[in-house]
Amino acid sequence: MGNLDFIYNRHSIRKFSQQDVPMKDLKKILEASTYCASAKNVQNWHFVVVKNKELIENIAKAIEQKNSEIANQLNDESQKLAFTKFVRFATFFRSAPVAILVYASSYTPTGLEELKAVNGYEEEINHILEMSPQMQSIGALIENLLLAATEMGYGACWMTSGNYAAKEISSTINFEKKGFSLAAIVPIGVPNSPIKSPGRKPVDEVISVIE
Numbered sequence: 121m122g123n124l125d126f127i128y129n130r131h132s133i134r135k136f137s138q139q140d141v142p143m144k145d146l147k148k149i150l151e152a153s154t155y156c157a158s159a160k161n162v163q164n165w166h167f168v169v170v171k172n173k174e175l176i177e178n179i180a181k182a183i184e185q186k187n188s189e190i191a192n193q194l195n196d197e198s199q200k201l202a203f204t205k206f207v208r209f210a211t212f213f214r215s216a217p218v219a220i221l222v223y224a225s226s227y228t229p230t231g232l233e234e235l236k237a238v239n240g241y242e243e244e245i246n247h248i249l250e251m252s253p254q255m256q257s258i259g260a261l262i263e264n265l266l267l268a269a270t271e272m273g274y275g276a277c278w279m280t281s282g283n284y285a286a287k288e289i290s291s292t293i294n295f296e297k298k299g300f301s302l303a304a305i306v307p308i309g310v311p312n313s314p315i316k317s318p319g320r321k322p323v324d325e326v327i328s329v330i331e
């Protein structure tokens with residue numbers, strides 16, 4: 121009891137071997153991830169499992185293309201340089217044997233309709249929307265996914281930096297689900313590089329105790 125290794129063993133993995141991840145392992149990981157908490161138990165998610173190497177490569181190319189389309193319109197040269205330079209952090213999933221595309225649907229947070237029906241609550245409305253319970257649920261889902269993948273001997277990485285190409289990604293894989301949009305890409309595979317994570321803020325720095 122009390123051994124938290126399953127948390128500390130997880131690291132973002134950005135290089136993968138070509139070893140396959142069998143569908144039965146993927147199902148086990150995805151099913152476990154759905155046992156997270158979700159606001160009102162709405163379970164506002166849908167997974168698209170892409171195992172076709174060519175399709176995975178085409179998704180990465182769609183992100184690169186959108187990246188250069190946006191970059192070409194930037195006037196600030198240093199912004200342009202940084203945006204194009206860091207595109208690799210949005211596309212390294214191309215080395216993975218599997219890419220899980222996590223789609224999310226929206227959900228009306230408790231109190232939103234009521235606040236909208238009454239004048240003078242703009243700040244509260246903005247706060248509720250910013251703190252998005254639907255995205256908090258997706259966050260819980262993805263963290264579970266990463267922990268489950270690690271526990272099964274795989275590596276994974278939570279990726280949102282290619283989200284500016286969400287439309288192009290969905291048309292590349294020819295996937296559409298009414299009310300759902302792409303929240304993140306999670307590559308999964310056997311890690312192929314030394315595993316290390318950046319440090320954390322000292323815990324005392326992120327705790328305020330009110331007694």
Ligand SMILES: Cc1cc2nc3c(=O)[nH]c(=O)nc-3n(C[C@H](O)[C@H](O)[C@H](O)COP(=O)(O)O)c2cc1C
Pocket residue numbers: 130131132133134209210277278279280281282316317318
């Ligand atoms: C919402 C979210 C989005 C992320 N998007 C990316 C990404 O697009 N590319 C990437 O390389 N890492 C991404 N990461 C991984 C973080 O960089 C990583 O979790 C952080 O540096 C801590 O390292 P660790 O996961 O190894 O502990 C993302 C993480 C989160 C939670």
